[in-house]
Amino acid sequence: MKETYRFQHKHILGIEQLSVADILHILDTAISFKEISNRSIKKVPTLKGKTIINFFFEPSTRTRLSFEIAAKRMSADTFGITAATSSAKKGETLIDTACNLQAMNPDLIIIRHGSSGAPGLLTRHIDASIINAGDGTHQHPSQALLDMMTIREHKGSIDGLKIALIGDIAHSRVAHSNILGFTKMGADVKVAGPATFMIPHLDLLGARVCSTVEEAIADADVVMALRIQKERQNDPLIPSLREYARFYGINRSRLKHAKPDALIMHPGPINRGVEMDPDVADGKGSVILEQVTNGVAVRMALLYLVLGQEGGRAE
Amino acid sequence: MKETYRFQHKHILGIEQLSVADILHILDTAISFKEISNRSIKKVPTLKGKTIINFFFEPSTRTRLSFEIAAKRMSADTFGITAATSSAKKGETLIDTACNLQAMNPDLIIIRHGSSGAPGLLTRHIDASIINAGDGTHQHPSQALLDMMTIREHKGSIDGLKIALIGDIAHSRVAHSNILGFTKMGADVKVAGPATFMIPHLDLLGARVCSTVEEAIADADVVMALRIQKERQNDPLIPSLREYARFYGINRSRLKHAKPDALIMHPGPINRGVEMDPDVADGKGSVILEQVTNGVAVRMALLYLVLGQEGGRAE
Amino acid sequence: MKETYRFQHKHILGIEQLSVADILHILDTAISFKEISNRSIKKVPTLKGKTIINFFFEPSTRTRLSFEIAAKRMSADTFGITAATSSAKKGETLIDTACNLQAMNPDLIIIRHGSSGAPGLLTRHIDASIINAGDGTHQHPSQALLDMMTIREHKGSIDGLKIALIGDIAHSRVAHSNILGFTKMGADVKVAGPATFMIPHLDLLGARVCSTVEEAIADADVVMALRIQKERQNDPLIPSLREYARFYGINRSRLKHAKPDALIMHPGPINRGVEMDPDVADGKGSVILEQVTNGVAVRMALLYLVLGQEGGRAE
Numbered sequence: 001m002k003e004t005y006r007f008q009h010k011h012i013l014g015i016e017q018l019s020v021a022d023i024l025h026i027l028d029t030a031i032s033f034k035e036i037s038n039r040s041i042k043k044v045p046t047l048k049g050k051t052i053i054n055f056f057f058e059p060s061t062r063t064r065l066s067f068e069i070a071a072k073r074m075s076a077d078t079f080g081i082t083a084a085t086s087s088a089k090k091g092e093t094l095i096d097t098a099c100n101l102q103a104m105n106p107d108l109i110i111i112r113h114g115s116s117g118a119p120g121l122l123t124r125h126i127d128a129s130i131i132n133a134g135d136g137t138h139q140h141p142s143q144a145l146l147d148m149m150t151i152r153e154h155k156g157s158i159d160g161l162k163i164a165l166i167g168d169i170a171h172s173r174v175a176h177s178n179i180l181g182f183t184k185m186g187a188d189v190k191v192a193g194p195a196t197f198m199i200p201h202l203d204l205l206g207a208r209v210c211s212t213v214e215e216a217i218a219d220a221d222v223v224m225a226l227r228i229q230k231e232r233q234n235d236p237l238i239p240s241l242r243e244y245a246r247f248y249g250i251n252r253s254r255l256k257h258a259k260p261d262a263l264i265m266h267p268g269p270i271n272r273g274v275e276m277d278p279d280v281a282d283g284k285g286s287v288i289l290e291q292v293t294n295g296v297a298v299r300m301a302l303l304y305l306v307l308g309q310e311g312g313r314a315e
Numbered sequence: 316m317k318e319t320y321r322f323q324h325k326h327i328l329g330i331e332q333l334s335v336a337d338i339l340h341i342l343d344t345a346i347s348f349k350e351i352s353n354r355s356i357k358k359v360p361t362l363k364g365k366t367i368i369n370f371f372f373e374p375s376t377r378t379r380l381s382f383e384i385a386a387k388r389m390s391a392d393t394f395g396i397t398a399a400t401s402s403a404k405k406g407e408t409l410i411d412t413a414c415n416l417q418a419m420n421p422d423l424i425i426i427r428h429g430s431s432g433a434p435g436l437l438t439r440h441i442d443a444s445i446i447n448a449g450d451g452t453h454q455h456p457s458q459a460l461l462d463m464m465t466i467r468e469h470k471g472s473i474d475g476l477k478i479a480l481i482g483d484i485a486h487s488r489v490a491h492s493n494i495l496g497f498t499k500m501g502a503d504v505k506v507a508g509p510a511t512f513m514i515p516h517l518d519l520l521g522a523r524v525c526s527t528v529e530e531a532i533a534d535a536d537v538v539m540a541l542r543i544q545k546e547r548q549n550d551p552l553i554p555s556l557r558e559y560a561r562f563y564g565i566n567r568s569r570l571k572h573a574k575p576d577a578l579i580m581h582p583g584p585i586n587r588g589v590e591m592d593p594d595v596a597d598g599k600g601s602v603i604l605e606q607v608t609n610g611v612a613v614r615m616a617l618l619y620l621v622l623g624q625e626g627g628r629a630e
Numbered sequence: 631m632k633e634t635y636r637f638q639h640k641h642i643l644g645i646e647q648l649s650v651a652d653i654l655h656i657l658d659t660a661i662s663f664k665e666i667s668n669r670s671i672k673k674v675p676t677l678k679g680k681t682i683i684n685f686f687f688e689p690s691t692r693t694r695l696s697f698e699i700a701a702k703r704m705s706a707d708t709f710g711i712t713a714a715t716s717s718a719k720k721g722e723t724l725i726d727t728a729c730n731l732q733a734m735n736p737d738l739i740i741i742r743h744g745s746s747g748a749p750g751l752l753t754r755h756i757d758a759s760i761i762n763a764g765d766g767t768h769q770h771p772s773q774a775l776l777d778m779m780t781i782r783e784h785k786g787s788i789d790g791l792k793i794a795l796i797g798d799i800a801h802s803r804v805a806h807s808n809i810l811g812f813t814k815m816g817a818d819v820k821v822a823g824p825a826t827f828m829i830p831h832l833d834l835l836g837a838r839v840c841s842t843v844e845e846a847i848a849d850a851d852v853v854m855a856l857r858i859q860k861e862r863q864n865d866p867l868i869p870s871l872r873e874y875a876r877f878y879g880i881n882r883s884r885l886k887h888a889k890p891d892a893l894i895m896h897p898g899p900i901n902r903g904v905e906m907d908p909d910v911a912d913g914k915g916s917v918i919l920e921q922v923t924n925g926v927a928v929r930m931a932l933l934y935l936v937l938g939q940e941g942g943r944a945e
Contacts (some may be wrong), residue, residue: 010327037735041679043707049356051384062730065709069681069734072707077358079380092584100377100583104384105352197917268730269722281492364671366699392673392702394695407899415692415898418922419699420667 007305011123011130014139015180023138023185027149032293036073037296046308047074050107056133057083057113062268062292063133063142067110070129070299074308079106094118095125099164102126107307111135116173129306137171142302143267144177146295148185150287151222152293159186164217164258165207166248167203167226167275168197174267175226179207192216193226193248196237213248220258225250225275241274263287322620326445328435329454330495338500342464344616345609351388352611361389361623365422371448372398372428377583377607378457379450382425385614389623394421409433410440417441422622426450431488445555452486457617458582459492461610463500465602466537468609469578479532479573482541482590483512489582490541494520495535507531508541508563511552511577528563535573539580540565540590552592556589566592578602637935641753641760644769645810653815657779659931660924666703667926676938677706681736686763687713687743692898692922693763693773697740700929704938711737724748725755732756732880737937741765746803759936772932773897774807776925778815780917783851783924784893789816794847794888795837796878797856797905798827804897805856809837822846823856823878826867843878848924850888854895855880855905871904881907 005021010156012018018026052071056064064080071078081101092100094113101109108129111119117134123130134140151158163182169175169191182189183206191202192210202209210216217223228244238244255262264276264286272278281288322340324332331342351359367386371379379395386393396416407415409428411600416424423444431451438445449455466473478497484490484506497504498521506517507525517524525531532538543559553559570577579591579601587593596603635651642648648656657897668675682701686694694710701708711731722730731739738759741749746766753760764770781788793812799805799821811821813836821832822840832839840846847853858874868874885892894906894916902908911918 037677040679042735042737046407049354049358051357051388053380061711061727065683065711065731066734068709069707072709077384079383079387081376081380096585096587097376099604100607101380103604104611104924105357105383105608107357186406268726270726272723272726289729289733292730293735294735300777364669364673366672366703368695392699394698394702396691396695408902411898411900411902412691414919415922416695418919419696419926420672420923422672 010098010306012141012302012306013120013123013130013132013209015141015144015177015184018141018184020184023145023148026145026298026301026305029305030145030149030297031153033300033304034191034294034297036300037293042073043075043168044073046304047071047076049266050076050307051105052076052078052108052110053101053106054078055101055109055111056078056081057111058134060112060133063112063140063296066292066295067131067133067142067299067303070296070303073296074300074303076107076303076307095121098122098126098183102128108303126151131306133278136173137176138173139180140173141176141177142295142299144181145302146291146298147178147224147265147267148181149294149298150265150291151263153290154287155221157186157287158182161187161221162219162259163187163189163222163224164213164220165189165191165224165226166213166216166250167193168229169193169207169226170197170199171229172226176205178224178266183207190216190220193246194238213250213254214257214285217254217258217262220262222263222265223250223255223258224267227269228271228274241271245274247275249273249275250280252280252283255280261285265291268292323628325621326434326438327617327621328438328447330456330459330492330499333456333499334349334466335499337445338460338463338496340519341460341613341616341620342467343514344620345460345464345612346468348615348619349612351607351615352608357388358390359388361392361619362386362389365391365622366420367391367393367423367425367618368416369393369395370416370424370426371396372426373449375427375448377610378455381607381610382446382448382457382614382618385611385618387478387618389615389618391422391618391622407482410436413437413441417443420573423618442595446617449488451488452491453488454492454495455488456492456587457610458463458489459496460617461606461613462493462539462580462582464613465580465606466578466610468605469602470536476502476589477538477574478502478504478537478539480504480506480539480541481528481531481565482508484517484522484541485506485512485514487541491520493539494522498522505531505535509553509559530605531579532569532573535577537578537580538565538570538573538587539582542582542584543586543589556586562588564588564590564592565595567595567598576600580606583607634739636800640936641749642752642771642932642936643750643760643762645771645774645807645814647844648771648814650814653775653778653811656775656928656931656935657782659935660775660779660927661783663930663934664924664927666930667923672703673705674703675705676934677704678699680706680738680931680937681734682706682708682738682740683731683736684710685731685739685741686711687741688764690742692761692925696922696925697761697763697929697933700933703926704930704933704939706737706933720878725751728752728756731756732758738933748943761932761936764803766803767806768863769802769810770802771807772925772929773804774811776921776928777808777854777895777897778811779924779928780895780921781893783920784917785851787816788812791817791851792849792889793817793819793823793852794843794850794853795819795854795856796843796846798859799823799832799856800827800829801859802856803934806835808854813837820846822848824868824874843880843884844887844889847884847888847892850892852884852893852895853880853888854897857897857899858901858904867921871901872903875904879903879905879907882910882913885910891915895921898922
């Protein structure tokens with residue numbers, strides 16, 4: 001079976017499209033690329049002459065930069081478009097903008113967009129590969145993959161782990177991609193947060209909703225706090241940040257319920273003292289910055305897999 | 316004559332500076348470069364080590380990106396400055412900013428500016444080559460060249476064609492460059508649009524003003540709709556977009572007056588349902604996205620011709 | 631002694647950290663790199679595969695572009711972050727943002743920040759080299775080095791020169807770095823400007839405060855006007871720009887007090903007619919644009935010295 005495996009995806013839109021074998025192949029590829037970023041000369045010629053467009057409709061430091069660093073370390077040419085500079089300002093539709101980009105023969109468009117489903121929509125209109133770098137409250141697959149890579153490096157496997165996600169499940173594309181990924185890889189996923197941050201039928205995604213943080217993190221191998229997505233809420237769903245921190249913030253006292261060697265994770269950027277106490281973010285078990293390092297490696301793997309072996313893909 | 320022809324221009328400011336031989340040479344060069352963008356490795360070393368500055372005072376997706384893609388596919392180094400990040404905010408004059416750029420030894424500055432004549436002004440103060448990427452209501456020569464390339468690919472030659480330009484002639488630098496180019500190449504150019512969008516003495520440029528769209532596109536080989544340049548008007552020159560669409564929008568019914576194989580063109584971004592119906596923009600004869608593809612090829616040719624053969628230019 | 635000299639600095643935070651030997655070594659290196667920018671192919675492979683992040687919290691044309699051009703002419707990969715696109719908007723602290731950047735394994739972060747000391751703070755939290763591209767009212771060391779390079783090219787040496795700095799000493803990081811550098815290299819530095827632009831104990835930095843511009847520039851070899859740092863003042867410290875120009879602006883009449891061959895300098899961007907008359911800025915003795923040219927060379931030298939010879943640094 002292993003001998004005949006072939007990565008077949010032209011686009012990376014969400015975790016549900018990936019099989020367990022796909023995910024393991026991406027993570028293995030990422031591990032093999034990781035050391036490039038530690039070299040004195042951080043550059044391989046793999047994607048020389050490829051045109052990659054970063055098409056970001058929402059502000060982003062780490063994801064945009066992570067993809068751009070990944071691309072340039074593979075020797076691709078990168079081009080950036082933000083909502084502020086794009087023709088969206090001139091009233092052009094998303095599809096027209098995308099078709100215009102396509103006409104310039106890019107190999108790959110990496111898109112972040114405020115509307116769930118925007119990256120999937122583009123795949124129906126253009127020929128280039130698409131990677132979803134976050135769409136509305138839908139998914140952020142490269143984030144889930146870097147999280148899985150980080151957990152796997154520390155725990156060997158994701159299968160059988162107890163993983164707790166705390167916070168704003170409803171508005172978090174990171175949560176959606178992670179719940180799909182973790183359960184697919186065999187983990188037991190529990191979530192907790194204010195009722196306004198939960199969505200009905202979360203169990204359909206494979207996660208169990210707990211009524212307290214303590215219950216969710218009981219005996220957990222991994223505790224992941226999510227960001228309060230302030231910019232994605234239309235009305236105040238929580239009474240105050242202070243009250244949120246008191247009932248749902250991850251602190252040392254609460255962490256006593258988890259396994260002693262539990263990993264502490266956060267997709268960043270952290271609201272310190274809200275989702276997580278500083279001594280937890282910076283302390284024992286925290287792998288928050290390793291997540292960022294692995295982000296570059298996972299994205300190098302994704303770029304390579306969708307672009308670097310064109311002959312091998314059955315389209 | 317052909318043997319002794321030499322491209323002699325250091326700057327590309329407008330179409331009037333180019334001879335018929337120059338235009339044909341640019342278009343031939345562009346055709347020879349076009350296939351590079353279809354390669355798996357979209358990169359040639361021609362302009363390696365050249366410094367190209369994109370100096371954009373107005374927002375732009377396609378033109379800025381098109382030049383940047385053209386430059387990187389030729390292996391040049393590109394640098395971007397926008398009005399938002401430039402020292403214009405600190406009260407510096409355009410000439411001082413340009414002289415400061417010049418002091419960093421760029422080979423080429425590509426400039427878009429809201430004031431007609433700004434690129435020409437710069438040529439009197441700096442040594443680098445200048446390409447006008449759109450100045451006020453004056454000219455946008457690379458757009459006219461990509462339009463001519465597209466027409467030539469479909470019709471073989473521009474000479475003798477009937478070309479209709481519909482819409483905002485007065486405020487459109489695209490229209491000005493195209494009228495100059497099309498008439499120079501031997502086409503018969505007619506224009507139509509609201510009276511407030513016409514300029515006196517358009518006939519001096521070589522175009523005939525028609526009183527209706529139907530008259531302008533009668534028997535036309537090419538129908539080009541122009542964008543409503545909303546951001547460039549100080550007061551409302553048209554009663555409403557709806558009325559504009561009714562009297563001047565290109566639709567299937569109106570197109571019956573043109574030749575059956577007429578090309579449909581638009582410089583983009585399109586205001587769908589205003590200048591053009593969606594079924595026209597996306598339908599038979601439309602070469603709107605080919606215009607964008609040819610834009611990269613024409614810009615590769617321009618960069619090559621002004622930069623790539625320094626020894627051959629008589630300065 | 632010369633044989634055993636070695637450049638030992640991982641970071642460039644301010645002039646005070648540099649010895650006279652360091653400064654001479656940087657300037658000699660810059661002179662050797664200067665001709666690269668005059669070549670037809672402006673690129674050497676020295677820093678290929680290095681990751682350099684431009685992290686600019688304040689708008690800048692010339693400094694950001696100068697560093698980026700320097701980096702690409704050395705073949706490094708550059709990445710830009712501005713305050714507008716960074717996670718600072720999402721409430722992340724500077725140190726968290728910096729630690730996240732560090733996690734992506736950059737070799738060098740070039741930072742401009744409104745808070746004095748921000749670059750120094752970062753060196754305590756991250757492993758990459760840091761170059762201060764201007765921090766608050768504190769320092770701007772690469773500017774002082776390019777000024778010293780320019781003076782040295784014209785006068786042979788800085789030792790023994792009479793140098794006048796006119797204007798806003800208190801709010802100018804350029805002034806602070808230059809006073810430290812000029813006095814360290816043996817120059818006699820005099821300053822003049824409105825009392826609200828002076829700081830107590832300027833003599834501790836090595837400069838003598840004069841009560842009139844005429845006194846400061848008497849017999850000067852170099853006259854440097856500083857920019858009115860409008861954006862860095864909280865309240866109006868000068869009655870009007872017109873009055874400032876009258877009492878402190880550099881004009882031909884005032885310049886009669888300086889040496890006939892005095893160099894005229896300004897860090898740019900110039901407020902023409904305020905700090906300096908146009909005929910002075912553009913006239914005899916002005917080396918303002920040479921400063922910009924030397925900026926690229928000095929920054930190439932700094933990048934090379936902090937990055938290009940890792941084996942040789944005793945850390």
